[in-house]
Amino acid sequence: QQYQCYKDDFNAEYEKYLNLHLQTDKIKKNFRNFHEQWKSLNTGSEAYRVKKDTTVKAVLHHSSVL
DSSP states (O other): OHHHHHHHHHHHHHHHHHHHHHHHHHHHHHHHHHHHHHHTSOTTSHHHHHHHHHHHHHHHHHHHHO
C-alpha cells in the first residue's frame, strides 16, 4: 500500500518534472550558443557589450521563470 502511494505521488508529479527538465535543457542550449558566439568577440568591443547585456537579460528572465 505504501509503495502504491509513492508510485501515485511520483506519477502525479512526473509531467511537471519532464516540463522542468525540458526547460532546463533549452536554457543550457541557449547558454552554450551564447558562449560560442562570445568566443569570437573581442573583449571590450561594442558587440561584446551587446552580447553581455543580452546574456544578463536572458539570465534574469530564466531565473524568474524557474
